[in-house]
Each structure stands twice: as C-alpha cells, then as structure tokens.
Amino acid sequence: MSILIDENTRLMVQGLTGREGTFHALRCMEYGTNLVAGVTPGRGGTTWEEKVPVFNTVNDAVSETDANAALIFVPAAFAADAILEATDAGIPLIACITEGIPVMEMVRVVKYLEDKSSRLIGPNCPGLISPVSKCKIGIMPGNIHTPGRVGVISRSGTLTYEAVNQLTALGIGQSTCVGIGGDPLVGTSFVDLLQLFQEDSETDAVVLIGEIGGTKEQEAADFIQHNFTKPVIGLVVGTTAPPGRRMGHAGAIITGSAARADEKVKALMDAGVHIVPSPAEIGSTAKKALG
C-alpha cells in the first residue's frame, strides 16, 4: 500500500496543454500514472498528444472521466482559482506545483479547504510519487525511486531527490514520497502525512526533511513524540543561513529563534528522531536506523 495515491488514482492535469504541463504529464504517464483528463479553458473538446481528452472545466472532466486526483501547472496568477475549482468539484487529492502564489490568496484557499473533502499538497512543491503503486503526480525524476517500505516527506524539491537517491543507492525502497512545498502556507503539513504513514501498514519508517523557517518541524516533533510509533530519520537544512534573509523558498527565512535549524534539530532529537548529521548521510543514517 501507499498513502494518498495508488493503482486506482485517475489523474486530471490542470494546465495540461501548456509547455510544463505537457512535459511533465508525459513523464507521469511513462512512469505508469493513469492520466484520464486535462483541463484548459478554451481547449475543451480537443485531444492532447492524441491520447487524453481536454475539457474546459474541472466539472466536465470529472463527470466524463471520474478523475479523482488533480495536478496543477497553471501560472501563479491563476493557480489559486485552479485549486478552488478542483476543490469545488470534489476532487479528493490536489497537488499544486505552481510557485509564487501570493500568500493572502493561499490564506483564503486553505480557509476554503477547511471543511471540504479535498486534500491539497503544495503549492510550490514537486508533488508526490508512490513507487509501490507506479503512480507519480509531480515533477520528480521517476527513475531514482525504487519500491519499498520507507516514506519520505520534505519541504523541498531537489533535496527530496537527493534523499531518495541516497536511499535507493543503499537498497532502501520507498512507499510514498511527498514534497509538501516551500511556501509559508501549504495545504498539507508534516503532521498530516505522519498520521497517514502511521496508519499505513506497508510503511515501516519515515525520512523527514525540514529546513529553516516557521515551526513545522517542531509540530512534527511533538506529533512524533506522542503519536508516531515508527522510526523517523530527520534532517534539517539551513544551519549556515543568516537570520532575516530568505533562502529561495518564501518559507525559508529565520524570523525568530524557533525558525533556526538548531532549534528544530533539538526538537526532533528530543522526540527520538534519528538525526542525519550531514546532508551526505541521509541514506546511511536511514540504513542504521532500520537495523
């Protein structure tokens, strides 16, 4: 088993006909994802790459194809609207890759999502992949993943690939890997995913990759201490980042002591997490922790 996605996932891509949408949707299909629909307003009735029907609205796509997951490549100015449209149509899982959505728009989006049945991954994230189910909803290179029993959660994109690559190199396969996104406001937290991994009988351990900024790692530490029974391997990057300077991600900025890497490492360590001593040792720390 995996979390969030599996063999029954029927993917719809919003912004499918754009350059990025097309490039990545093809790679998702190559990996094994069942891509059933695309949505681009004005392109309804056409067929993308001679393979997949394109619809004008998410409602049309859902009623015609029973799509149950959305992947969003819409430009930042229209991405919040795309998330809301997918939510309104009742799509259970929405992954938004788009970077640069204004934070006040995300405030309204997460508020709207509160009492809805949809789960949002991202925005500004690489998406998610389940090597076990051969399902990829995102932009990560599929070939570095291998099926297995370790879950991966991260705030970053390429650093997640680094972690997965190290795991795969040591023969440690993954159940599901999720990038939650680098923005201050994201739909799904470390805690939400830890909860799902706790309940997933086919995940034995979790690699959690945090970074400076906010208090998401402390919240994860608190949950791990009280509610999580599987081993967790944790890395927090940004030890060398100076306070007050945004390190690329809008969320990666040290605004108070809790946002610092050392505070986060301490919280995770106190919760019994196996701390990765340097970014080169993600795989080896996991190997040791798994015994």
Added chain:
Amino acid sequence: MKVHEYQAKSILSDFGIPVPKSGIATTKEEAHKISEELGGNVVIKAQIHAGGRGLAGGIKVVNSSKEAEAVAQDLLGSRLVTHQTGPEGSPVSCLLVEEPAQIAKEYYIAVIVDSGTRCPVIMASEAGGMEIEEVAATTPEKILRSNVDTTIGLQPFQCRNIAYGLNLPPELIRPAASLIANLYRLFETKDCSLTEINPLAVTSDGQLLALDAKLNFDDDALSRHADIQSLRDSDQEDPLEVQASEFGISYVKLDGDVGCMVNGAGLAMATMDSISMADAMPANFLDVGGGATEEQVAQAFRRLLSDPQVKRILVNVFGGILRCDVAARGIVAAAQETEAKVPIVVRMLGTNADEGKDILNESGLEITMVNDLNEAAVMIRQAASAS
C-alpha cells in the same frame, strides 16, 4: 520587498493613520528649509532599509534649522552601518525631517500572516518601542493576538478588544479601533507581508501617532501593485542580488569564500551546510531555479566568477526539470569567457548527467568531478589548502 520609513508613513497616511508632520530632504538646503517650516526643532532620520539606525547615529534631534543643515551634510552621501547592515553599511541618499512628538506612552501594533494558524493575525503590545521578538521571548503575556477569518474579514469587536486590551484611555478606544481596522485594510489591499507600527505613540496631548513604521510587501503579489513596485530602492539592496533577481535567479551574498551554484532552494541550503561541515564557508546562496535555461545558468556562474571574495566554486546540480547538459553548457560558456582561475568542483546527477559531465570534460576547463556531497566537501577542503 521593503520600502523606506517615509514611504511607509505616506502609505499609512493614505489609509487614514496619523503620522507626524514631515518632509523629505535629499540635500542639506532642503533639510534646512523643511526644518525651518517645522519650527527648527526636528528629528532627522536617515532613510535606509535596515533597522538599528538610532544606535548607529542615523537618527538625530536638532534644535535649529542651521543644526539640521549640518546634520544633513554629515548623513547625506554617507553609508550607515547598523547591526543589521553588515560592515559595508547602507547608503543614505535621503532624510526624513520630522516634527518631534511629546510622547506619553508607546505601543506596538502589527499585522502578519501566521503560518501556524494559517491566517492574518493582529499583534499588539503595551511594550512599544522594544523589539517585538524580545517582548515575545521575555514577556509573551504582554502580546495580544487576534486572528482574522478572511471569509468575514477583521471585525469591529476584534479591534475594540485589542484597544481595550492595550489599556488605552477611554477617549482613545474608538480612534485606536479605527486605526487597527485601517492598518488591516492596508495589509490586505496592498498585499503586505508585514505592516508594523512601532512605536505607536499616545502623545502628551492625547493623540495617536505612528512614530515609526515598517511595511514589507509580498514579492509574489507585486505584479498587481505597480504603485508599490515604483517605490523600490535598489540602492539599498546588494547589487549582485538585484542583478541576479533580474535573471530569475535566487541569490544571497554571504561571508565565506566558496561560491556555490545549486538547483533548488533546499538542496542549495544542504550544499551550504556541507561546505561548512568541511570547515569552509559559503560565499553565497544561489538557486538557479527549477526550469533554468543555459543563459540563466551562465548568468549565475558569472555572478560567482565576478565575486572577488570567491576563491573556489562548488556546483551541485540534481537534474530534474533542469537537465545537466543545459547546466554544463551554461557553466562552460561563462567560464570560458572570463578565463576562470579558481578551482571548480562539480557534482552532477539525474537527468542527462552523463551528457553534462562529457561537456565539462571536453571543455578544457579544469574541473574536478565528484559523485556525492561527501566527496564534494573533501575536494572543497583540498582546494582550500592548495590556494
């Protein structure tokens, strides 16, 4: 994006928030004239984006327009060094010349988006004038917080609760509540990431007055606020960072001597951490971004090569959307035109990594290829002892 205090106060004033009478001086003559109009006794405040100006001598009270002129002459054209600017300081090209206030009491009031509660929050405190982080650390009970539900917006009762919570005199409850409502309206209308009045003064004649203000704007929303964009003062930013941002590259100057270029913010931070674990220090944070082109990579690499502080370079590319061959071509283009002499260590992995390595190997450039972050750290250490 940050703006100057005078710009922030002008926006506050547009939103009905009382600020001191003032003028802007870019010459000593202007400082003289404004000071004269305001009655001679004025506060002169150097306009830079960093905090800590008072301790650094950037805020002076003068008693005559002649004195104002002398202070203006000293400050204008100088670089002010505060604990927030770094040793090179920030250039002072204009002064806020302001009527002094008779302060009875100082308060703190701000609006931010709290990523924990995932909504805007009004923060207020009776401990005005102090750094709010310090208040939060030492006496957190002195900070009032009120979350805004954006479906219905900030409500009048919330503003009243804060005003009463600050123990303001009865006659100031309504003006304070309206000030808070206006501050939130500003935050929302202009897509701020921070609106802060510190201190908000109650003057000895019983008026509310915003004595200092800080407004930061959400970079991701600037495209819909041309008026705010026009307030940008690039002179207050690192010229290399400004140039980089024009090319869509995320770059932050740091103190070390290892230039690094990485794709992705998280991996860039991880690379910086690896460098420091090899007893070296990164000269910068540099994320070329997900979908970088050959030209963007070349621009990024030129940044590193043109930084005199950079004595060695570490490139870490995990090809995904950015293909390694594209990155390699960018590196070669930039390195060949500048005849780079610094040692370069490259780690490439992922999409088209072999093609990328071939391009680098065939370029004739002296590049050490490594396979993982450990090796990269070892090579960077060796490059240090060799230079």
